[in-house]
Structure formats: structure tokens, C-alpha cells
Amino acid sequence: MTTRVMAFGYQDNWWSILTSSFMSSALAGGTIVALAAGLIGYFVVVRNTAFAAHALAHIGLPGATGAVLLGLPVALGLGVFCVGGALVIGVLGTRRSDREVATGTVLALATGFGLFFNSLATKSSSTMTNVLFGNLLAISGEQLVTFAVLLVLLAACIGFIYRPLLYTSVNVEVAEAKGLPVRLLSMIFMALLGLAVTMAVQAVGTLLLFALVVTPAATAIMLTPKPPRAMVISTVISMVSVWLGIAMSAMFNLPPSFVIVTIACSAWFVVWLLERHVRPRSTAARRMSAEFVADQAGAVGDHSHR
Amino acid sequence: MSLREPESTAAALTFDDVSVARGGNLLWSEGTFEVPAGGIAAIIGSNGSGKTSLLNVVLGLIPPASGHVRVLGKSPGEVNEFIGYVPQNYASSPGDAIRVCDSVMLGLNGTRWAFGRPTREERRRVAEVLDSVGAGALAGRRLSELSGGQRQRVAIAEALAAHPKILILDEPLASLDLRNQREIVQLLDRLNKQLGVTILVVAHDLNPLLGVLSSAIYLLDGHAHFDTLDGVVEETLLSHLYGTPIEVVRTPQGELYMRST
Numbered sequence: 340m341t342t343r344v345m346a347f348g349y350q351d352n353w354w355s356i357l358t359s360s361f362m363s364s365a366l367a368g369g370t371i372v373a374l375a376a377g378l379i380g381y382f383v384v385v386r387n388t389a390f391a392a393h394a395l396a397h398i399g400l401p402g403a404t405g406a407v408l409l410g411l412p413v414a415l416g417l418g419v420f421c422v423g424g425a426l427v428i429g430v431l432g433t434r435r436s437d438r439e440v441a442t443g444t445v446l447a448l449a450t451g452f453g454l455f456f457n458s459l460a461t462k463s464s465s466t467m468t469n470v471l472f473g474n475l476l477a478i479s480g481e482q483l484v485t486f487a488v489l490l491v492l493l494a495a496c497i498g499f500i501y502r503p504l505l506y507t508s509v510n511v512e513v514a515e516a517k518g519l520p521v522r523l524l525s526m527i528f529m530a531l532l533g534l535a536v537t538m539a540v541q542a543v544g545t546l547l548l549f550a551l552v553v554t555p556a557a558t559a560i561m562l563t564p565k566p567p568r569a570m571v572i573s574t575v576i577s578m579v580s581v582w583l584g585i586a587m588s589a590m591f592n593l594p595p596s597f598v599i600v601t602i603a604c605s606a607w608f609v610v611w612l613l614e615r616h617v618r619p620r621s622t623a624a625r626r627m628s629a630e631f632v633a634d635q636a637g638a639v640g641d642h643s644h645r
Numbered sequence: 646m647s648l649r650e651p652e653s654t655a656a657a658l659t660f661d662d663v664s665v666a667r668g669g670n671l672l673w674s675e676g677t678f679e680v681p682a683g684g685i686a687a688i689i690g691s692n693g694s695g696k697t698s699l700l701n702v703v704l705g706l707i708p709p710a711s712g713h714v715r716v717l718g719k720s721p722g723e724v725n726e727f728i729g730y731v732p733q734n735y736a737s738s739p740g741d742a743i744r745v746c747d748s749v750m751l752g753l754n755g756t757r758w759a760f761g762r763p764t765r766e767e768r769r770r771v772a773e774v775l776d777s778v779g780a781g782a783l784a785g786r787r788l789s790e791l792s793g794g795q796r797q798r799v800a801i802a803e804a805l806a807a808h809p810k811i812l813i814l815d816e817p818l819a820s821l822d823l824r825n826q827r828e829i830v831q832l833l834d835r836l837n838k839q840l841g842v843t844i845l846v847v848a849h850d851l852n853p854l855l856g857v858l859s860s861a862i863y864l865l866d867g868h869a870h871f872d873t874l875d876g877v878v879e880e881t882l883l884s885h886l887y888g889t890p891i892e893v894v895r896t897p898q899g900e901l902y903m904r905s906t
Contacts, residue, residue: 385742432752498760506755509743513803516704516730516813517756518722564744 353590361476362589368478369581371486372551377574378497379535380556382528385508389553390395390439391428391529394446395536396545400453403470408460414482417470418537424449424534429526473544473596475585478535482541489534494533504528505566539641542581543596547621550600551577558607562616575607655718657811657843658683658703660869663712672698676869678862684811685837685844686871690864691888692868697733699862699869699886703845704728704753726756728805729842730805730872731797732838734813740788744878745780745799746771748788752803766901770806778832779803794825805842812836814846818853826853833857851878855901878903 356362383392399417406416412553424445431441457467469477479484497504505512506534536548543551561572584599656679672695680686682727690696701707705722715725729752738772749771761773763772780798783791786884791799797817804812814833818826834857837844845862848854863870865886877883883903885889892906897906 381742470790499758500755502751502755503761504856506751509751510803512731512732512734513752514755515706516728516732518705518725519756540906544763560742564742566743569742 346524348592349589349633350592353586356589357586364480364483365475365585365595365620366485366582368486368576369585369599370476371483371490371540372538373581375490375493375538376552376576376577377555377570378493380573381534381559381576382497382504382508382532382551382561383473383532384551385505388438388529388530388605389549389560389580391442392532392536392552393419393549394428395424395533396548398449399451399540400467400470400545401449401456401536403466404453404456408456414485414537414541417540418534420538422530422533423541425529425536426526429529445448451543469544470540471496471544471546472594472606473542473547475541475542475581475595476588478541486538489538493531493534500524500527503597506596515599522569525613530618543599547575547596547600551580552601554607556581558603558610576603580606655682655715656680657686657717659713659715659718659847661713662869663702663713664710665693665695665702665707665867665869666710667698667707669869673713673864673867673869676712678869678871680843680845680862681760682843682862683837683841683904684859685833685846685854687851687854687861687877688845688847688864689849689861689877689886691850692849694864695869696864697815699864700815700845700847701812704730719787724810725809726807727805727811727863729809729815730802731800731804731817733819733847738789740796743788745775745786745788745791746784746786748799749775749803750805759897774806775799777805777836793821794828797821797825797829798832801829801836805840806834809842811843811845812848816843816847816849818848818850830854830857850901852860855903878896 350356383389386564393533398515399421402416402418402420403413405418405420406413409416427445428438428442431437431445453467453470464523503514503519504527506517506526507519507521511521533551539548539551555576556569556573559571562572579600580602582604584597585596587593587598588595653765658678658680660676660678663676665672665676678789686694688699697871698707700707703721704725705716705720714721717727750767752801753761753767754761755768772781772784775784778798778801780795780802783795783799788796788799801814801817803814804814812833816835821829830853833844833846838840838855851858851861855874855878858874860871863872863877863881863882863886878893879899880891880893883893887905889906891903893901893903895901
């Protein structure tokens, strides 16, 4: 017990740790993951699919432990299960009322299988810990290339479907009436979410993923109602959390995931407090005056054309 | 003129022996009528009579069980860019993440693929259409900050942004107070007269609309009918339609209203 506590101390040689090659891989990997999380996180919050994002991370667990059993790359197992699980949730949960139950059921089944596969292979318990809590410091050069390719793919897809995706996210009935392929867009989005989750799990793990994908986006939406700006702010929060997390892990020998999650959650909590204590009064006042102006404008308009 | 352009002389809706089913159950049949362009038509009928299914057929979201439907002279679904739609549950959409002007902008360019910054022309159109519904001052507000009446105005602005020829509203007056009901009805009347847009409005309470309606589609005993307002506002028909005795009252000023007796 004493040795453990001793391990979390200030490390004099943190700069040389931080500038070592495995740390620069971790920084690059973390940055890519933060960019992916920022891109997808906004839509996760607006589309009310936070629970699905959380569940997808867990659905990756049997993929990862199963891959170890079969001697395949962990990331491949993760990716297949995350994207596959995303599509299953997408198919089962078209109606919002069904989605919660469908997601939770798939989640429970997947976690059970993850545990089972893990018990079959004694070697994989370190994999299990890595998948549950993430390990940015273990990112390889090969993984970096995969991450970069996935990020480009993700950005290209989101860029292409941006406006229809936003439309179906904020006003699905009108978007459908306009002839947009609502189901197809939803499936594409779930597949992209599966990709982003696959990457983010390797950085912060399934248990902490929420804090990197959903929390920064929710913080950003509190700060601004402008969609592109919210995406940028959310990405910046994710990125700063990852960088500080890695730097502090070098300084104090802390697990990076812990610091990343703490920073992202603190940002959310501070903004939430500010919003609760600063915005309500001003909002109410603005609403009153806006309503007055609109009513006046409406009344004037009606009279002038009568 | 492109192939997708609606025929300018065509009726807004043409139904030829149409029947509509939902989940295998026939909702109504023998719908043969023409809704002329340019007026305000109500869509009335008791709960579950198939009003929303009628709208879904017009929007091309479900096919009719039989018969032929033409919308602006084209097949349903071909002319959706010329239809503005205000759904019933506009308030259930997440309103925290988006501003009024963003939602109206989506009404203008939300179906276009690829990320693109709004052009100056698009911004001008959003401001113009918000002004036309009396919501110009709300452009920068979050949707979640609006009252019910304001939100309905913004939903109408969003539907109008792309210059529709038909505006469809599903229960636009439900959950509004009397003053907001009156203002929305006046707004619809003004939009109909100024823009010449054909308006179809689903309503369970006709009274607030009686002053502006020109005609109505009514769903009665499993059949769809269409008639002018004078033909519909008739005590026997209305009593049958609502399943309770209805009296039609005409005030000395010429105003019309109905009440259950």
C-alpha cells in the first residue's frame, strides 16, 4: 500500500519523460482522439444519443477480449464490435422509446461476453484494464496511422452530411417532410459514432469515454448556441484535457485517463454552475423584452396589412 | 423550367378515389376531390380518423392504399421542396443547441449536402422571413428560450424560408392561449393573401379559424370529403362530425362561430 502512494509523487525528470518518443506518440494519438470526439460529440448531445455512446464503448469490450483470444489486434476487435453494435442499436432503436431498452440490452449482453472471453484467456487481464480505463501511453506508431486515417474519414463524412445531419438532429419531422433520408442518415451517424468510440476507448477507456465525447460537447452547448462554434469549443476542451492529462501524468506519475476526465468534468461543472447562477436572470429579462418586441412587431404587421 | 417545377396552373391537391390505411387498417376511402391553389383549407375529423395519415400521404411519406394523389400536379414526394411543414410537436425538438436563425437557415438549406457557410443572400432571406412572421427580434435567441407563441412563429418562418407553394400546419393552435391563437390565425391569413401560398391546417377546434378559412377537407364515417366553408359550416354535418350537437351562430357583424349545445 505504501509503495503505491509513494508512486504518485512529483517526478524531477518529467520533461525528459514528456519529450520521449512514447510520450510524443501519446500526445499525437490523444490529439487525434480529441478532434474525433469534438466532431461527433456535438451531434451525440443534440441527437440525445449519449446513452448509446456510453453503451458502445462497453460493447467494444468483448471485441477487445475476444480479439486477444483469437490472437487478433485489439483495435480490430474493438472496431468491429463498436461499429457493429452501433448499427444494431440503430436498427433496433428507430423509435426513441425503444432505443433506451434496445441499447441497454445490447450493452448488458456485450459486457457479459467481455467478461466471459476474459476468463477464457488468462493473458488478457491487462487488455481488460486497458480497455476499461484506456492507455494513451501504449499507443503504437501503427495505431497512430490508423487513427489518422479514421479521423480523416470521420471528418470527410461529417463534412459531407453536415447540414442534413444537423437538420435531422434538431427537427426530424420537418427534415423527413422535406424528403431527407432520415433512417439512412441515422445509420451513417451511428456507424461514425462507432468509429469515434473505437478511437476514444483506446485513449480513455470504456468507463471514462463519456467524459471525453459527451461532456465537452455539453459544456460547449451551454457556452454557445452556434453549432460550428460549439464543435470548435468542444474540440478545444477535449484537446486541452488530453494534453494536460499527459503532461500531468509525466509530472506526477498519474494515469493520464484520470487527469483527462477530471479536467473535462471540472470544465463542465464550472460552466454549469455559471449558467445556473448567471444566465437565468438575464435570460428571463431578455425573454420578456424579446416577447414584447415580437408582439409589437406582430401587431404592427397585422394592422398595416389590414 | 425544370422537370421538378410544379405546374403553376395545377390544383394544390388532386385526390382520385384515394384510400388510406395504417397498419393494415383502412382509415378512410373514396377520397375524390380537388383542393384549389391559393386558399386556406382546414383538415378536420375526430381523433384517429386519419388526419395525420392524410398529411403523410401528401408529403409522400406513406403511399395511399389505393387511388391516385397529385400534389401541385406531381406525384407526392416529388415536390417536397415546395411544401413547408409545421409539425404538431415542434416544441419537443431540442432547442438548447441552436438559435432561431440557425433553425430558419436549416429550413432554407438544410437538405443540401456538404458543409457550407451561409451566403449573404441566405442570411438576408432568413432575416426577411423572420421579419415577415414578426419574429425578427428573436433571431439570436436559443429556441429553448422562446414561449409557445414565439416558437410557433419561428416554426412557420422555418417552413416559409424556401418559398413554398403549400404550407401545411398540424394543429398549430393547440397549446396556445387565446391571444396567440388569434395572432397566429391573422398571420396565416396575411401570408396567404400576401404570398399566395396555399395553406392546409389540421385543427380540432375550427372556431379560431372560421374567419379566414375558404374550404375544408373533412374525414367522416371512413370517407374523405372536400367542400367550401359554407358547405362545411352546417349544423347537421358538424354535429355528425364532432359526434355532439353543434349550433352555428352568425353574429350581426357577420362573424361566424360554432358551439356545442
